[in-house]
Structures are given as structure tokens and as C-alpha cells.
Amino acid sequence: MTGSRYVHKDRWIAVRADDCVTEDGVSVAPYYVLEYPDxxxxxxxxxxxxxxxxxxxxxxxxxxxxxxxxxxxxxxxxxxxxxxxxxxxxxxxxxxxxxxxxxxxxxxxxxxxxxxxxxxxxxxxxxxxxxxxxxxxxxxxxxxxxxxxxxxxxxxxxxxxxxxxxxxxxxxxxxxxxxxxxxx
Missing domain, CATH: 3.90.79.10 (Nucleoside Triphosphate Pyrophosphohydrolase)
Structure with missing residues (x-):
């Protein structure tokens, strides 16, 4: 991962945008991750x-x-x-x-x-x-x-x-x- 930032965050959900690079050097940006409570x-x-x-x-x-x-x-x-x-x-x-x-x-x-x-x-x-x-x-x-x-x-x-x-x-x-x- 080369970077990460939150594009939305409240009491229910956080949406994180990660900038990733695969093992083969392919850039995947943004890669969205949803953060919920368990x-x-x-x-x-x-x-x-x-x-x-x-x-x-x-x-x-x-x-x-x-x-x-x-x-x-x-x-x-x-x-x-x-x-x-x-x-x-x-x-x-x-x-x-x-x-x-x-x-x-x-x-x-x-x-x-x-x-x-x-x-x-x-x-x-x-x-x-x-x-x-x-x-x-x-x-x-x-x-x-x-x-x-x-x-x-x-x-x-x-x-x-x-x-x-x-x-x-x-x-x-x-x-x-x-x-x-x-x-x-």
C-alpha cells in the first residue's frame, strides 16, 4: 500500500480509499475498504x-x-x-x-x-x-x-x-x- 485516506466517516461506516500495488507492480488505486463495527x-x-x-x-x-x-x-x-x-x-x-x-x-x-x-x-x-x-x-x-x-x-x-x-x-x-x- 502506498497511501490511504478516508473519503467518508461517521458513526455507522468509514469508507477508506487505499492506493495499492500488487506483487506484479500493478497499481490498484483507489481500492475501497468499508470499515464497520463488528x-x-x-x-x-x-x-x-x-x-x-x-x-x-x-x-x-x-x-x-x-x-x-x-x-x-x-x-x-x-x-x-x-x-x-x-x-x-x-x-x-x-x-x-x-x-x-x-x-x-x-x-x-x-x-x-x-x-x-x-x-x-x-x-x-x-x-x-x-x-x-x-x-x-x-x-x-x-x-x-x-x-x-x-x-x-x-x-x-x-x-x-x-x-x-x-x-x-x-x-x-x-x-x-x-x-x-x-x-x-
């Missing part, structure tokens, strides 16, 4: 292995999306499980036992942040969801097998949520992989 994606299961999903309007696609409960980590969050507990309570009014499963890169080509996968077990509703006028969220429950079917059918179509769902369900022992690589 995110958490919650695979929330009740005692009967029903999965909590949310339906919410997403302006980027100008339509509704079915997703896992998720959100950005705040600077005050001690760790991904703390952030996940906060987001789960805000979006759905639910709480559970949090376990960090791992993390993933949303898009290693252009994003500098990580998406942390948190498994919430024994999830129950403890309060009303927070009424945030910028987020219209409708939580609903489906059996874990139905969530897997929805992911494979493209009904859950946010790629990083599909990956988090698979990793979370596998970590919970709800989904296992066969020797041929298929889910069982």
Missing part, C-alpha cells in the same frame, strides 16, 4: 429447538427480509455475547444462555469487520421488544428443521445469516453433517 448474529433456540427469526424491512433491497436477530457491536459491549444479549432483547424481547460459536468475514474483499456467531439456548420472551421507529421488526418462531429448509430454499437469503445459522445449529447439535457433506 456485528453479532444470534442463533436463538428455545428448549424445544425452535429457532427465533425476524422479518424486517431493509432499505438496501427495498423489501422485507427474513433473518436471524442481529446487530452491530457497541464500543461499550464487553464481548460478542454481551452484544448478542442486548440485541436479542431489543429486537425480540427475548433472553437466553449465550455461547460464542465463532466469527466470519462478511466480505473479505471489501469489509474490514467480523460477524460474530452467538448461540442462544433456552430462549424465552422476558419483555416487549424495544419499539425503534427506524427498525420495524417482527419476531417469529419456526422449528430448526424448517429454518434449515428455508435457508436451503433461499427464503433466508442474507448469505452471512445462512452461514451463521448452519454453524450455530451444528454447534448446538441440532444439525449434523454426514460424511458426504450433507446436513442430517
Amino acid at each position: 456485528w453479532v448474529e444470534i442463533v436463538a433456540l428455545d428448549a424445544d429447538d425452535n429457532l427465533l427469526l425476524v422479518r424486517q424491512y431493509r432499505h438496501g433491497i427495498a423489501d422485507f427480509s427474513i433473518e436471524l436477530p442481529a446487530g452491530g457491536m457497541d464500543p461499550s459491549d464487553a464481548d460478542p455475547c454481551t452484544a448478542a444479549a442486548r440485541e436479542l432483547l431489543e429486537e425480540t424481547g427475548c433472553a437466553g444462555d449465550m455461547v460464542w460459536v465463532g466469527d466470519a468475514r462478511p466480505n473479505a474483499s471489501t469489509h474490514a469487520n467480523r460477524a460474530h456467531i452467538v448461540l442462544a439456548r433456552n430462549v424465552v420472551r422476558v419483555a416487549a421488544p424495544k419499539n425503534d421507529p427506524t427498525e420495524r421488526i417482527e419476531p417469529f418462531w419456526v422449528p430448526a428443521a424448517e429454518a434449515l429448509r428455508m435457508a436451503l430454499a433461499g427464503e433466508l437469503d442474507v448469505g452471512m445469516h445462512v452461514g451463521s445459522l448452519l454453524r450455530g445449529l451444528a454447534h448446538a447439535g441440532v444439525v449434523t453433517m454426514t460424511a458426504g457433506g450433507s446436513a442430517a
